Amino acid sequence: MASIPIAVICTSCHMFSLAFSVSGESFTCDKCREVVRLTEKILELESRIQSLFEDSKSVRTIENILDASNVSAHSSVPVENPMQLGNFVTVRRHSRRTKHHSTVPIKVSNRFAPLSDAPTEQPAESALVIGDSIVRNVNIEAPATIVTCLPGARAPDIKSNLNVLAKANRKFSKIVIHVGTNDVRLRQSEITKDNIKEVCELAKTMSDTVIFSGPLTAYRGDEIYSRLSSLNGWLSEWCLQNNIDFINNWKSFEGRPDLLKRDGLHPSWDGVSLLSRNLTHSLNNVKV
Structure with a gap:
C-alpha cells in the first residue's frame, strides 16, 4: 500500500508542508534548509573577501617599502666620471633611454562639418x-x-x-x-x-x-x-x-x-x- 503524505509544520518558517515521514519532533522544510545552506555560503564568501582585502593591504605596504628602498639606493650611488681612453670616452649610463613612440594622427570626420572646410x-x-x-x-x-x-x-x-x-x-x-x-x-x-x-x-x-x-x-x-x-x-x-x-x-x-x-x-x-x-x-x- 502506497504511503500517504501528511501535513507538518516547519519549525523555522511555521508553514505547512507535505511529507511522507517525519523523524523526531523538529521538522525543517526544503526551502528553509536551502536558506540555511545559502546563508552559510555567503558567510564563507564574506570571510574569504575579508581575507583577500587584508592580504592586498599587506602587499601594498610591502610595495611601498620596496619603492622607498629603491629610491634611497639610487640616490646613494655616486656618479662615475667618464674614463678617458685615448681619443675615446666611455660613459656608463644607469637609466634606459626613453622610447619615443610615433603617434599616428587620427582622422575625425563629421557629416555636418564638411561645409566649414569647403574652399572659400x-x-x-x-x-x-x-x-x-x-x-x-x-x-x-x-x-x-x-x-x-x-x-x-x-x-x-x-x-x-x-x-x-x-x-x-x-x-x-x-x-x-x-x-x-x-x-x-x-x-x-x-x-x-x-x-x-x-x-x-x-x-x-x-x-x-x-x-x-x-x-x-x-x-x-x-x-x-x-x-x-x-x-x-x-x-x-x-x-x-x-x-x-x-x-x-x-x-x-x-x-x-x-x-x-x-x-x-x-x-x-x-x-x-x-x-x-x-x-x-x-x-x-x-x-x-
Whole structure:
C-alpha cells in the first residue's frame, strides 16, 4: 500500500508542508534548509573577501617599502666620471633611454562639418549644391561649384549646415537644395513643408539665387511614391510663388525605373548623369 503524505509544520518558517515521514519532533522544510545552506555560503564568501582585502593591504605596504628602498639606493650611488681612453670616452649610463613612440594622427570626420572646410570662393563665382545622398556622385559642369552630400539628411540637417556657413559670413552666387526623400518617411507632411520653407528662407540670406531640386520618382512601395509625388506637386507651386527656381526631376525620372538602383530610391549611374545634367542646366541658365 502506497504511503500517504501528511501535513507538518516547519519549525523555522511555521508553514505547512507535505511529507511522507517525519523523524523526531523538529521538522525543517526544503526551502528553509536551502536558506540555511545559502546563508552559510555567503558567510564563507564574506570571510574569504575579508581575507583577500587584508592580504592586498599587506602587499601594498610591502610595495611601498620596496619603492622607498629603491629610491634611497639610487640616490646613494655616486656618479662615475667618464674614463678617458685615448681619443675615446666611455660613459656608463644607469637609466634606459626613453622610447619615443610615433603617434599616428587620427582622422575625425563629421557629416555636418564638411561645409566649414569647403574652399572659400568669391560670391560672384561660387555656387553651392547641398543635399542628401541623392546628390552623391553628381558631376556639375559649371565653374566653381561646391557639391556637399549629407547622407540621411533631412531639411533640419541642411539648415544646420547652412547656419554654420551663415555664421562664417559665407555668400554664394547660387544655392541648390535637394532634400525631402528622408523627410517624407516621417509621415508628417506639414512639418516637412515648414522645415523646407525655413531652409529656403535661410538660403535666401546667403545668396540672391536659390534653386530647389525636386525629388526623384521612387519605386519602393505605393506610400513613399504617393508622398514624394505630393511633395513634388507642392514644391512646384510654392517655389513659383516665393521666387525660387524649381527643378522638376520627377518629370525626367517618371516611368524610368532603369534610372534608379535596385533599392528603388537612389539614382543609378544613368540616373546620376541625368540628375547632373538637370542641375548643370539650371545653374547655367538661371538668371542671377
